[in-house]
Amino acid sequence: MGKLDGKIAVVTGASKGIGAASAKRLAAEGAAVVVNYHTSSEGANKVVSEIVAAGGTAVAIGADVSNEQEIAELFARTKEIYGKLDILVNNAGVYAFGPLEEITAEKYHREHNLNVLGLLLTIKASLPLFPSEGGSIINIGSRVNTVAPAKSVISSASKAAVDAITKVLCKELGPRKIRVNSLNPGVITTEGFVAAGLADSPMQKHYVELTPLGRMGEPDDVAFPVVFLASDDSRWISGELIIVAGGE
Numbered sequence: 021m022g023k024l025d026g027k028i029a030v031v032t033g034a035s036k037g038i039g040a041a042s043a044k045r046l047a048a049e050g051a052a053v054v055v056n057y058h059t060s061s062e063g064a065n066k067v068v069s070e071i072v073a074a075g076g077t078a079v080a081i082g083a084d085v086s087n088e089q090e091i092a093e094l095f096a097r098t099k100e101i102y103g104k105l106d107i108l109v110n111n112a113g114v115y116a117f118g119p120l121e122e123i124t125a126e127k128y129h130r131e132h133n134l135n136v137l138g139l140l141l142t143i144k145a146s147l148p149l150f151p152s153e154g155g156s157i158i159n160i161g162s163r164v165n166t167v168a169p170a171k172s173v174i175s176s177a178s179k180a181a182v183d184a185i186t187k188v189l190c191k192e193l194g195p196r197k198i199r200v201n202s203l204n205p206g207v208i209t210t211e212g213f214v215a216a217g218l219a220d221s222p223m224q225k226h227y228v229e230l231t232p233l234g235r236m237g238e239p240d241d242v243a244f245p246v247v248f249l250a251s252d253d254s255r256w257i258s259g260e261l262i263i264v265a266g267g268e
């Protein structure tokens with residue numbers, strides 16, 4: 021018997037990286053999982069196949085979660101297939117680094133439209149699917165805005181907004197028995213981390229040196245706390261910003 025038997029979860033951006041690991045861990049505990057993706061149907065289908073092969077339940081649903089219409093369709097499909105929602109993992113996010121002089125409105129909107137506005141619109145659209153018993157919303161923030169390294173201003177600002185959203189919505193959704201927490205990872209080796217040119221970079225070396233546990237983070241290092249926050253093991257925890265960074 022799993023900790024999440026009978027629960028329905030939506031994980032945004034679950035075709036790879038932290039989202040894919042979270043979808044698999046939630047399913048391993050018994051949740052039926054909607055594996056959301058944007059461009060990588062192949063990645064999402066692979067995650068679904070792995071879940072099903074391990075005896076779990078999952079479906080892949082494509083939707084750009086920075087687009088309000090596509091977000092509405094994601095939850096309409098979820099309702100059609102599973103009838104309700106107990107766990108929402110807002111993982112989809114993009115990040116890039118660069119100096120102030122290179123900031124453009126386009127670069128700003130690319131991150132903030134998804135990481136902040138998309139996350140808010142996703143939570144808003146998900147609410148009617150939560151049952152009267154409530155549920156759990158888990159926002160994937162980042163360690164970046166509290167470390168605040170140079171050349172991270174767009175990304176750090178977007179994740180600082182996620183921290184604020186978690187704190188505010190914990191109060192707003194508490195009366196509906198919906199808990200809202202953030203997991204704020206340090207550096208994690210994922211496809212996105214590699215695509216941002218950060219793998220084997222001086223930044224990676226620097227953070228591994230600063231990390232008491234002495235290694236890079238892995239997607240499962242975040243996925244296990246996702247399961248904890250999704251389950252009743254964390255039933256009295258809401259509004260928290262939990263750093264997941266090996267002690268860094």
Ligand SMILES: NC(=O)c1ccc[n+]([C@@H]2O[C@H](COP(=O)([O-])OP(=O)(O)OC[C@H]3O[C@@H](n4cnc5c(N)ncnc54)[C@H](OP(=O)(O)O)[C@@H]3O)[C@@H](O)[C@H]2O)c1
Pocket residue numbers: 032033034035036037038039056057058059060061063083084085086111112113114115134160161162163164204205206207208209210211212213
């Ligand atoms: N890796 C790190 O070091 C690190 C550290 C701190 C925080 N985080 C946060 O953790 C989250 C996941 O990061 P990651 O490194 O695992 O990323 P990743 O490997 O780049 O994966 C990103 C995922 O988000 C999806 N996605 C991107 N844009 C989307 C959109 N508009 N709508 C729906 N899905 C979208 C991608 O889908 P497709 O591939 O299908 O397009 C993919 O599944 C992000 O919020 C990130 O800020 C990561």
